[in-house]
Amino acid sequence: MQKLKLVMIGNGMAGVRTLEELLKLAPDLYDITVFGAEPHPNYNRILLSPVLAGEQTFEEIVLNDLNWYAENHIKLLLGRKVTKIDRKKRLVIADDGSEAEYDRLLIATGSNPFILPIPGKDLEGVIGYRDIADTQMMMDTAKTHKHAVVIGGGLLGLEAANGLKLRGMDVTVVHIGDWLLERQLDRTAGELLQKSLEDRGLKFLLPKHTAELLDNGEGRVCAVKFKDGEVIPADLVVMAAGIRPNSDLAESAGIACNRGILVNDTMQTYDPRVYAIGECASHRGIAYGLVAPLFEQAKVCANHLAQLGFARYQGSVTSTKLKVTGIDLFSAGEFMGAEGTETITLSDPIGGVYKKLVIKDDVLVGACLYGDTADGGWYFRQIRENHNVSEIRDHLMFGENAIGDVGHQGADKTANMPDSMEICGCNGVCKGTIVKAIQENGLFSVDDVKKQTKAGSSCGSCVGLVEQILISTVGGAADVKPKSEKAICGCSDLTHGQIRKAIRDEHLTSLSQTMAFLNWSTPNGCATCRPALNYYLISTWPGEAKDDPQSRLINERAHANIQKDGTYSVVPRMWGGVTNPSELRRIADVADKYKVPMVKVTGGQRIDLLGIKKEDLPAVWKELDMASGHAYGKSIRTVKTCVGSEFCRFGTQNSTQLGIDLEHDLFNMWSPHKVKLAVSGCPRNCAEAGIKDVGIIGVDSGFEMYIGGNGGIKTEVAEFFVKVKTADEVREYNAAFLQLYREEAFYLERTVHYMQRVGMEHIKKAVLEDEANRKALAARLQFALSFEQDPWKERIETPQLKKEFDTIKVVQLEEATV
């Protein structure tokens, strides 16, 4: 097939990110040509300030070196500025006369610094702050000259001023507004910031209007004159008074522009062959100047260019961070506060801390933090995910730590941690390693960090910390997204939600059918997507979709837990944690016969036989003559009980029997993640029902049900769900809730995270308020379980299934001399 021709004008972060995404989706669809006006390959523009400040070098901020272009067969034309787009001939012409034809054109020309239209603006020593050349010039000037004036007290201006000061210049910042960063901060925070920058030796003039730049007689700037008549010396003037989308080229080609190139939700311009992305594009009236939204646009644009067409860009909530080392500043969303909003403020001018949270209709819509930004990432997530904060409102100001977090997923103060602090306890990765990997490899997402450093790739409890480090290292460029918006894995661009929906709507019943229908980019997926797809299929179409053992991880294939030495642990089911002498004898006999190195009691009231060889598993199961305990699965695990009213002098309900009944109700249930229950017979709650997926506490008048608890990685207390009168009601409500979870949760989403995502209201509506729906849910669970049988029994009885456990003997091997 003849390849299509894709031409990209502009070689910056947004454009190249689009190409990267496109190459992942459709590596062979296009012949790609890139025109870059600068003589450099794609570099990380947001790290120019650390370069200016002497904290990094140019080489360190290159994102895609020349080899990358070569390896991907991209024709790169550097140092060439495109001067004309001929849309009729579908031709792009550059200033050196070189041309390129296109089938699709991607305009990613970025923006230009806004140069004040004042006398003297063209003098030598007057520059914008945009690219490597500007940065180099500032660094050179700092060696030979003394006085620098930065016009504009925004993010870029302050970063430039800070860098020039560190390079030894005497720097004055001139700002037209009443306080610094008036687009990011309110007045109080702006004044705190100014004070701390003044302490570092920067000077400020504000509000102040620049009138003219004066010539030293040789064509170089020597002073700045203001409207009030004041004159200050200036050997270097940096204009940082804003940026203008660079849309001239598009406009001259007749493409509709209005403060940026107008694009729709698939990043196409008025001419559908022509896409625009990044700072030059105006989407729904907004031209974004921060890198995170540009990356979202890149994903959508690539998706459309790859002819998939299911992604849509709907605008972004943005956050910013000032990259001046030692100053913590973070803002996100609508932090200024408008009509209909409420604000909560914490102000400690002496301690240098100021925080403002803006709430609208019980949802956090904006945050502005100065001095202590540790919770920035967490607030940003709240804003993006539209969580209702009414219940945590009184703690909101104190961050994630205050919301009962005893684990360390959340807001520990990563910014203040030393580099040697261990972040990932599973893989022994410390903060310094992560920061270094982010900077040297140009990482923007937690997944990238996981891949590169292994931090957060095992148990996942430190992912929150990794996310914070990412945010504090690259600021607004961090690609932090909730799971509901993330692609399932590298094999597809679809989210878990989109995949679940497609499987249901299109009645997809097999893995190969699903992958084909959804355009999977790999022949048979990977270790991340296959188990998820397999679960979605069997949970959506019980009895129709066939379980694929090869798409299950080893524990669920061997029906035992693999241990570090390759042996397995076996946990037989003890309904409700109740056993008897003959079971115990059999367990003891098996332990003797197979020389089990350790017999241990588990947290879920079971007995665990550790260190069993794989080939012995079927025999062990047979001799135990007990059902599978599913201690290895994303499935029902255990129902923990107390002895209840049968024996206990405090017991009000027969918790043991209810636990046994519930465990029978759920036997063989596969679920998005593991599911644990507990039943206590009185409010003393000896079965610890408060940290279970479903916890039941018997009281004199009936049963209280709690859902969404978790005792693992991060302790989560279950929330009160409903109070019912009878044990039968408990069983029905329990089945309905867990079926809802099975149908709606994403793979590997525990009940607590599912609940946080969909909200308690949604669950109550489906299970409590609608009786018919509750009964239907419970019936669907029963239907699904009618196809399942005890996996141990199945493997003992079916020789074909047993072969997986046998080693192949090769006769000649014993004779072969090696």
Add this chain to the structure above:
Amino acid sequence: MNWLDVCDLEEINVLGSRVIAGPKGDIAIFRTSNDEVFALDDRCPHKGGPLSQGLIYGKRVACPLHNWQIELDSGEAVAPDVGCAHRHHAKVENGRVLLALNTAEKCA
């Protein structure tokens, strides 16, 4: 090369594997979705996990212990991980899986 007759191809599941007791420890034999077979020492270069128990996709296997991705044809770990599982020769002839032990070739 000294080819040893191992088993019928159908004795190995598609995208599955079997274990052969080798002279120097277990050898894992893998079958891909297009019926190619590969053989590696059944030890992940990372912490010695039994690769035979991993999930197989494309021409790779994900180690069951810590999810290292190992290339079946070379034994090399996929970047950023570094390491190599010792490789043996394997092929299918007339529906039979054949194995030739590789004692000389060391990992790169």
